Amino acid sequence: MKRYLLAPGPTPIPPEVLLAMAQPIIHHRTPEYEALFADVRRDLRLLFQCKNEVLIFAASGTGAMEGAVVNTLSAGDQVVVVRGGKFGERWAEICEAYGVRVLPVDVPYGKSVDPAAVAAALKSEPAVKAVFATHSETSTGAVHDVQAIAAIVRETPAILIVDAITSLGVMDLPMDAWGADIVVAGSQKAMMLPPGLAFAALSDRAWALVPGARLPKYYFNFTAERKAIEKNQSAYTPAVSLVVGLRESLRLILAEGLPNVFARHDRLARATRAGVQALGLELFAEHPGCACTAVKAPAGIEGGAIVKGFRQRGITIAGGQGSMRGKIFRIAHMGYVDGFDVLTALTALEFVLADLGHPVTFGEGIRAAQRILQK
Amino acid sequence: MKRYLLAPGPTPIPPEVLLAMAQPIIHHRTPEYEALFADVRRDLRLLFQCKNEVLIFAASGTGAMEGAVVNTLSAGDQVVVVRGGKFGERWAEICEAYGVRVLPVDVPYGKSVDPAAVAAALKSEPAVKAVFATHSETSTGAVHDVQAIAAIVRETPAILIVDAITSLGVMDLPMDAWGADIVVAGSQKAMMLPPGLAFAALSDRAWALVPGARLPKYYFNFTAERKAIEKNQSAYTPAVSLVVGLRESLRLILAEGLPNVFARHDRLARATRAGVQALGLELFAEHPGCACTAVKAPAGIEGGAIVKGFRQRGITIAGGQGSMRGKIFRIAHMGYVDGFDVLTALTALEFVLADLGHPVTFGEGIRAAQRILQK
Numbered sequence: 001m002k003r004y005l006l007a008p009g010p011t012p013i014p015p016e017v018l019l020a021m022a023q024p025i026i027h028h029r030t031p032e033y034e035a036l037f038a039d040v041r042r043d044l045r046l047l048f049q050c051k052n053e054v055l056i057f058a059a060s061g062t063g064a065m066e067g068a069v070v071n072t073l074s075a076g077d078q079v080v081v082v083r084g085g086k087f088g089e090r091w092a093e094i095c096e097a098y099g100v101r102v103l104p105v106d107v108p109y110g111k112s113v114d115p116a117a118v119a120a121a122l123k124s125e126p127a128v129k130a131v132f133a134t135h136s137e138t139s140t141g142a143v144h145d146v147q148a149i150a151a152i153v154r155e156t157p158a159i160l161i162v163d164a165i166t167s168l169g170v171m172d173l174p175m176d177a178w179g180a181d182i183v184v185a186g187s188q189k190a191m192m193l194p195p196g197l198a199f200a201a202l203s204d205r206a207w208a209l210v211p212g213a214r215l216p217k218y219y220f221n222f223t224a225e226r227k228a229i230e231k232n233q234s235a236y237t238p239a240v241s242l243v244v245g246l247r248e249s250l251r252l253i254l255a256e257g258l259p260n261v262f263a264r265h266d267r268l269a270r271a272t273r274a275g276v277q278a279l280g281l282e283l284f285a286e287h288p289g290c291a292c293t294a295v296k297a298p299a300g301i302e303g304g305a306i307v308k309g310f311r312q313r314g315i316t317i318a319g320g321q322g323s324m325r326g327k328i329f330r331i332a333h334m335g336y337v338d339g340f341d342v343l344t345a346l347t348a349l350e351f352v353l354a355d356l357g358h359p360v361t362f363g364e365g366i367r368a369a370q371r372i373l374q375k
Numbered sequence: 376m377k378r379y380l381l382a383p384g385p386t387p388i389p390p391e392v393l394l395a396m397a398q399p400i401i402h403h404r405t406p407e408y409e410a411l412f413a414d415v416r417r418d419l420r421l422l423f424q425c426k427n428e429v430l431i432f433a434a435s436g437t438g439a440m441e442g443a444v445v446n447t448l449s450a451g452d453q454v455v456v457v458r459g460g461k462f463g464e465r466w467a468e469i470c471e472a473y474g475v476r477v478l479p480v481d482v483p484y485g486k487s488v489d490p491a492a493v494a495a496a497l498k499s500e501p502a503v504k505a506v507f508a509t510h511s512e513t514s515t516g517a518v519h520d521v522q523a524i525a526a527i528v529r530e531t532p533a534i535l536i537v538d539a540i541t542s543l544g545v546m547d548l549p550m551d552a553w554g555a556d557i558v559v560a561g562s563q564k565a566m567m568l569p570p571g572l573a574f575a576a577l578s579d580r581a582w583a584l585v586p587g588a589r590l591p592k593y594y595f596n597f598t599a600e601r602k603a604i605e606k607n608q609s610a611y612t613p614a615v616s617l618v619v620g621l622r623e624s625l626r627l628i629l630a631e632g633l634p635n636v637f638a639r640h641d642r643l644a645r646a647t648r649a650g651v652q653a654l655g656l657e658l659f660a661e662h663p664g665c666a667c668t669a670v671k672a673p674a675g676i677e678g679g680a681i682v683k684g685f686r687q688r689g690i691t692i693a694g695g696q697g698s699m700r701g702k703i704f705r706i707a708h709m710g711y712v713d714g715f716d717v718l719t720a721l722t723a724l725e726f727v728l729a730d731l732g733h734p735v736t737f738g739e740g741i742r743a744a745q746r747i748l749q750k
Contacts, residue, residue: 005401005402007402009612010400010401010403010612012399012400013399013400019397021396022394022397023393024388025380025387025388026380027380027382027385028385028570030686030691057434058433058434058570058571059434059438059594060594060611060612060613060614062612063433063594063611066594093593094593097591097593098593099591188615194400194615194616194617195403195612195614195615195616196571196614196616196617215591216473216590216591217472218437218441218468218469219435219438219441221472236435236437237437237561237563237570238435238570239435239570239614240563240569241396241570241616242571311405311406316402
């Protein structure tokens with residue numbers, strides 16, 4: 001059976017990238033790797049839209065999230081965490097594992113935070129060292145207004161730390177221009193790579209906190225990694241094959257051009273939303289982002305049955321996590337994805353709903369998406 | 376120019392493994408991945424020669440080393456660390472980063488620890504919680520007698536934590552039989568994979584320490600990872616492509632058979648040693664291991680010039696690290712390597728020494744190695 005991957009990470013990998021990674025491996029202390037690594041460093045700064053070095057770790061994105069905590073904070077520090085889904089909750093879990101005091105700004109699943117709630121939290125606790133937010137909350141499909149949050153945090157002594165794991169390369173996040181202080185990303189989303197690389201970029205304001213941060217760390221020590229990367233090296237053995245793939249995927253992204261990449265993701269997201277809504281289904285997120293579309297399972301149908309129906313037709317999508325399990329399903333459209341992939345997903349959705357006895361007029365979802373994709 | 380990789384990690388990757396990793400990526404929450412992952416878990420236990428699950432992390436080996444520390448210890452705990460090179464020193468650095476008190480057992484570079492020195496350290500400090508050792512100290516080429524150390528540690532309440540990053544799959548390390556309590560490994564050595572996977576296997580004695588360990592952790596939380604792996608999953612997104620490659624490389628290793636794999640590495644190491652000695656060069660390690668051969672640069676020749684000479688002939692070997700820089704060079708022979716690779720290295724060594732004005736009779740090193748390899 002021909003297979004399609006439309007889940008929110010890992011995402012499909014372009015053949016150019018797969019082939020680059022299938023070359024015989026090279027050693028990381030060679031002129032060949034060093035030339036490649038210099039390209040990667042330059043292109044990463046373009047992707048992150050920042051002037052400082054982007055640190056690269058052999059890890060899942062969660063590793064860089066932990067790094068953002070342990071390199072800027074000390075036990076007992078007060079932080080504000082926006083929690084609107086599984087990944088916002090992860091920020092709080094990491095902070096709590098290290099004895100950092102968390103003032104949560106809780107947002108119901110599917111909603112996006114009101115920036116005024118962040119401002120209120122900052123006012124109620126004047127000693128806040130950092131605010132943690134999630135740009136694209138993958139578990140709910142919601143986008144949070146990082147630009148507005150950054151404008152608020154910038155007026156305080158706190159820094160803003162953003163999980164951009166499923167937003168970097170999907171939606172515009174001009175880190176330096178907006179004043180986000182740490183942006184964390186992972187390889188297996190819009191970067192079109194396998195999982196295994198995590199990234200963190202720090203503003204000068206964030207770097208200023210690092211020397212005073214007392215939390216213990218070793219592998220995710222940003223200071224050691226910055227010292228190494230400034231010599232065009234890594235503190236520990238880098239995930240060489242993934243970095244080789246990264247050079248190719250960054251080339252593809254920059255050749256398309258960031259504004260075009262963002263416009264494509266926006267178009268694919270709008271087409272997907274229009275398609276599922278034309279089939280009478282409801283979106284789960286009030287302000288859906290462009291990485292993946294979370295859809296409420298229609299009454300009487302278990303979300304898992306829809307995921308299974310897709311799988312039986314060769315397509316991997318995702319269900320709901322935690323308390324959203326069974327209630328939603330999620331179709332991703334980020335990275336190496338185009339309009340025909342969205343139409344494939346919507347066609348399958350029509351089939352699966354019909355299989356499950358839900359009333360469907362074939363072509364309704366597809367047509368609604370076509371109208372958006374043709375432009 | 377045709378290229379050869381004979382450095383101590385990354386090591387060459389078999390084409391079967393490269394091609395497996397070049398397949399379109401699959402999602403980690405699918406029946407297909409779960410079947411593959413079950414195979415990997417079973418085969419890893421065979422490779423580690425242990426009954427408990429082997430935990431897998433998306434990280435360099437150093438990440439699993441940190442995990443071994445933070446999951447078994449608390450700040451202020453007393454440990455003994457065998458330091459005989461860069462990697463023994465790393466154990467101490469990690470412990471110190473977390474406020475663990477280190478009693479070092481220092482061994483001059485190139486020497487192997489006298490197990491009696493470990494026994495003496497344990498006697499001098501009765502509250503020792505853990506002993507840290509390095510099976511194969513890659514920076515010096517020395518092997519340490521883990522079996523003897525384990526026999527000593529087993530008579531005390533301490534656990535033995537072993538860095539087997541360049542020994543697993545090279546030299547026999549029957550973890551359960553010897554009583555090693557934690558064995559840490561990495562993908563880019565004898566496992567014949569790119570860097571990016573780290574492994575840790577724990578004995579029941581080691582697991583018994585985990586609930587009481589107060590050091591903070593999140594990404595390298597062994598309890599969370601064990602809970603996930605027992606459900607055939609990973610706590611965070613696994614490095615899918617590397618796990619796919621791992622299934623192939625484990626198949627290759629187990630098809631060759633562990634005793635044959637160890638015998639091959641022993642033969643290659645003996646051939647390399649015989650070859651360099653026949654050229655009048657001296658080994659750096661008193662008790663050299665089978666992963667890589669560290670050789671003293673001959674008087675008047677800088678070690679870096681030898682590494683550079685190899686590079687100009689298409690071969691990547693390694694120089695010395697830290698204070699050994701310039702004084703030694705290291706030829707690795709682990710993983711996807713056979714006798715012809717060793718002969719290639721020795722041929723190149725003859726060329727390079729001659730280029731650098733060192734007296735060489737062509738064929739002397741090769742012949743000495745051939746005598747060992749023919750058997």
